[in-house]
Structures are given as structure tokens and as C-alpha cells.
Amino acid sequence: MNVAVVEDLWWRYEGREDYALRGLSLEVRRGEVLAVMGHSGAGKTTLALAMTGIIPQRVPGEIRGHVEVLGLSTLRADVTEIARRVSIVFEDPEVQFVMSTVEDEIALALEPLRLSRDEMRRRVLWSLELVGLDRGFLNRSPLQLSGGEKQRVAIAAAVAREPELLILDEPTSDLDPVGKEEVVAALRRLRRELDMTVVLIEHEPEYVAEFADRVVVLREGRVAMEGGPGDGVLKG
């Protein structure tokens, strides 16, 4: 069963002549980790934003085609409605932080779900543990953490909501080798302990080979290659 279906998607940012996505089609299957790869400007982040409804609802531009995520058309369904079931972690974790402690940062993401206080508390601690951060981090400021810790807090805030689809937009690209290894360790634990559908946007083949069930390579806004990580797609 498909969690997301993208059909013949064309997208052009306002004020640009070229299309960022040119007839892109793909599907995301339930429970799989789909890696989306490609060079800078291939349309990876644009695709991620289209799957959350931020494109076209919050970013001005011209769209054609169809995107359906968990039965909701991202062209029509409200972004906050989609956000109840889809979580995204952006490349730069700092832009996502709005609270001054790690605990509040994760708890804030849970508030719109209208959960009980006990359930929120359980999820805050569980998600933090899942990304390999102990309770000592609860009262620390997210802005004062290392790059890898910041990204893990952003992942914890996304995972705590137990989304049906988790989109990770280049979670390791801004990090130094230590931070990268910390995030990869967190992703390993996520993969092992959760049966979550994940779209992993990544450009480093070594991580993709480890995590992905399937790989899609984008080039100039469309799917150039598709296959399993062992099918030679990563070499291409």
C-alpha cells in the first residue's frame, strides 16, 4: 500500500524561468525507507516541501500534477492537517527551534495533537531516548547544543509525534564528521525500533546503502534512476 503518490508533478518557483520539478512521479510504500538522492538543485527539497503541502500552499509558484499523502491531496488539504500525520526535519535544525529548552521544543510539537499530559510526557522522554540523548538534555537550550545534538533534537521533535510519514531533508549535510555519526546512530536506532515510513533525502551513498529499502535518484526535477540500494543505483 502506498503512503504517498506523486504523479507528473511540475513546479516552478515564482520569479524563476526554469521548473524545479519536471513531471516527477514516484510512490512511497508503507513501512519502507525511501532514499531520494541527487545533486544540488535536482529538486529533492522541493519534493519534500510538496509532500508536506508547504508547496504550493505557502510557497508562491506554479504547479501542475498531483500529490497525495495518506489519502490527502497536498494541493488542497490544509498544511496543519497534513502535519498531524507527516513530520519533516529540515536541513538546518536551528530554523526549527522556537523554544528555549529541549523539553519544551519537543512538547510544543505535541500540543496540536491534543494528547493527555501523561502521554506527552511519555513521548518526550521516549523520543529523546530514541535519538540517544539522556534526560540531562531536557532543560538545555537547543541553540547551545552541538550540530549533531541539535539535529537529533529536531528528529526527536518530529518522531515524538509518531507520524505516519517522516521526511528527513539532508539531516547530516550541515554537520561535521562527529555530528554526522551521532545523527546516523540515531537513524540506525529509528530504523531498528520503529516501523515508520521514511523519506530520507540524502546525498551520501554510504548512509543511503545502510538505511534505504529503495533509492530514487533525481536529476533536473525528474526521476533519473530507481531501484534497491544494491541494484547499482548508488554507483550511478
Place this chain on the structure above:
Amino acid sequence: MPTILGELVGAEARSRGYMDLHVLSKVFLPLFISLSLPFARQPLQALAVALVSVAACVAAGVPLSAMKRYLAVIISLVAFIVLAFSLFAQVPGRVLYEVTLVSIHAQRGVVEWRLVITDTGLWYSAAFILRVFAMVLSAVLLLASVTDRDLVWGLLSLRAPFGASVAASLFFRGIHFFISDFYTVREAMMARGVDFERSSLARRFRLYSNALIPLLSLMVTRSYEVSLALESRGIAPGSRSASGYHVYRLRPADYAVLAVGASVLAAFIAWGWLA
């Protein structure tokens, strides 16, 4: 728990009792003090408001020593106020010092610009300085004791919409982002050879004006990014929440603080009225 001022300059209220108060008390006490200021026109009244604000800061455990680093700014401000009263407002009263700065003799008479320091002028200056001082202290009290947790979950406990509570928190958080961006722009300019320290006041003013353009651009970008980040978590202006992660309740201490604040305001209104 980092407060707004704590994140900026590391000055936070240290009193556990005060920090445990409801956000309503933490916002309204400085507000009552500030609202007393328009009624404190006489130096003695202004001094009383300033003392009340000092007492409130001391009671809350706000480290006033942190203000030392702003001493130069405060002294400049005081000097500016005194000069303004002496140079531009000739307040009637007993003349203590008088000098003619400019004298233009024309066909129809003489135009003179005189510096006149009167006892009443000095009293007015003193009252003004004390009011500014009290205003700064009440702002410090607010910013050194309110956390974004207080704003989000405290307002939520008062049945404010969740989206509005987050927006209130973001307003204060914006101050932090603005200052952080300001330093980023300043450092970028310094890396390109701009020397703020050795520039004249006029040139420094021009340089800071230039910094406003990238600063505004950064602010717009940041607002956009934050709004996307919030929306992607399902937080929008109309969002609602069920229970609230942190519990905030008005306790007897809050009613006491609010009563004291309201009494202070009432007392200054009455004093101002009678005077």
C-alpha cells in the same frame, strides 16, 4: 529555565518563589509599575516609583550588577536629558547658571540662544531621569523573569488560543533573534574591514544604518522559516491544544503579588492626583 534577558545577557531573576509565579503576575507587576510613571511627575514621586522598581527587582532576585555594563549608556542618557532641559527648554524658576550661546543682531532686534539652568529645570530633569530609570528596571524585571514556557503554557492556562500563546512567545523570542542577527551582520561587516570602534559617531551611525538592510532581510527570512517550521508541526494561529504539557495555576502568592502591584498603581494615581 532560560529567561528572555537570560539568553541575551545572562541576567535572570534568581528568586525561586518569584520564578514560580504565574506569568500573569510576572507580566502585570512590571506593568503596574510602568503605568504608575505617568502619574509620578514630581521628583519625589518619580524617586518613589524608582525605589519600588528597585525593590521589585531585588525581591525577584534580578542581579542589578548586570546593569553595570550598560552604565555608559545610562550616563549618556542622563547627560542627554539634562542637556535637553537646559538647552531647549527654558524652565522658569530660580536661575542657577546662565550663558548666551548664540547672539544674532539683526535690524529688527536680537535673537539669542541661551543656556539657562534653573532649579525647577534641574528638578524636572531629575524626575525625568528617575522615570526613565524606573521604566528600564521594570522592563528588566519583566524580561529577566518571563520564560517562553511561561508565555506558551501560562497563557494557555488562561484559556488563550494555543496559536496566540505561541505567537506571544515568538514575539519575545524575536528580540533574541534580532540581536543575534545584528551581531552576525556586525561581524560580517568587521570581517570586511569595517572598524566600528575607531569610527566617529556620525560614521558609526551611517555604518549601523547600512547594517539595517541585511538585518531586515534576515528578519524576513527568519520569520518565514519559523512560520514554515511551526506550520509543518501543525501549529497555526487557530491551533488548539487539549491539556497543556506544563500546568500553570494562579496561587495565593500570585493574588498577593497582583494585589500589591494594583495597590502601588492606585497609590501613585492618588498621589499624582492630590499633588
